[in-house]
Amino acid sequence: MVSAYGAITGALSMYFHVTLMAPHGGLFVMSIPGAVQPIIAYLLAIISGTLISAILYSYLKRSEVDASLNKKILNYASLAPIKKRSIFKFNSA
Numbered sequence: 001m002v003s004a005y006g007a008i009t010g011a012l013s014m015y016f017h018v019t020l021m022a023p024h025g026g027l028f029v030m031s032i033p034g035a036v037q038p039i040i041a042y043l044l045a046i047i048s049g050t051l052i053s054a055i056l057y058s059y060l061k062r063s064e065v066d067a068s069l070n071k072k073i074l075n076y077a078s079l080a081p082i083k084k085r086s087i088f089k090f091n092s093a
Contacts, residue, residue, distance in 0.1 A: 004056060009049030016041035
């Protein structure tokens, strides 16, 4: 999932022609004056990559949790037979 975040952020940074004077450093490089140009596009790329990655992760994790939950429910249902009970009691005379 981290690779999806990096790919999206990198692609957007290239699209916006962001120049980063440090080889790496992320948000910490922004504190150096003139190290990141244009700074707004750089922030937009990071935020967009993070949001898209989070949405993708939550979607994939949800389907995994749903499958696990369905499996547990089916196992529980097969282990505990349902007893049929009547809520009405009839007296036989």
